């Protein structure tokens with residue numbers, strides 16, 4: 413099975429992260445996600461993330477860095493999530509495609525249902541709270 417490469421943005425402002433709800437009709441629909449999407453053939457992962465965040469939530473990324481790389485097999489689909497931390501952006505995050513989205517405190521992330529591949533992302537974010 414082909415692996416789908418996905419650019420995923422953990423958008424951070426103070427201790428809050430911006431999450432959106434996937435449409436019911438999509439793969440892993442109805443679950444919360446970190447905004448992002450599939451990399452196109454002519455793009456680097458940085459470009460893909462910047463494009464997706466502009467299209468999906470209307471922000472222009474000015475600072476992004478690698479956070480973690482996750483490979484996950486959903487059975488019907490294999491994904492490689494290139495998760496990047498977004499700590500600088502212009503504009504105000506808001507959903508452009510009508511889905512629900514919101515800023516949530518890192519220590520509240522565990523109350524939301526995410527795709528299974530996201531568990532390690534949440535663990536790392538929550539772990540970072542107690543480190544400093």
Ligand SMILES: Nc1nc2c([nH]c(=O)n2[C@H]2C[C@H](O)[C@@H](COP(=O)(O)OP(=O)(O)OP(=O)(O)O)O2)c(=O)[nH]1
Pocket residue numbers: 418419420438439440444445446447448449450451464489491493527528529530
């Ligand atoms: N964006 C995003 N996708 C995730 C996360 N966790 C996770 O398993 N995925 C999976 C679900 C999908 O199979 C894939 C992302 O595909 P997508 O549907 O968002 O891609 P896209 O925005 O380019 O959408 P499309 O226009 O091709 O429909 O990655 C996450 O936190 N964010």
Ligand SMILES: [Mg+2]
Pocket residue numbers: 447448449450468
């Ligand atoms: Mg998407």
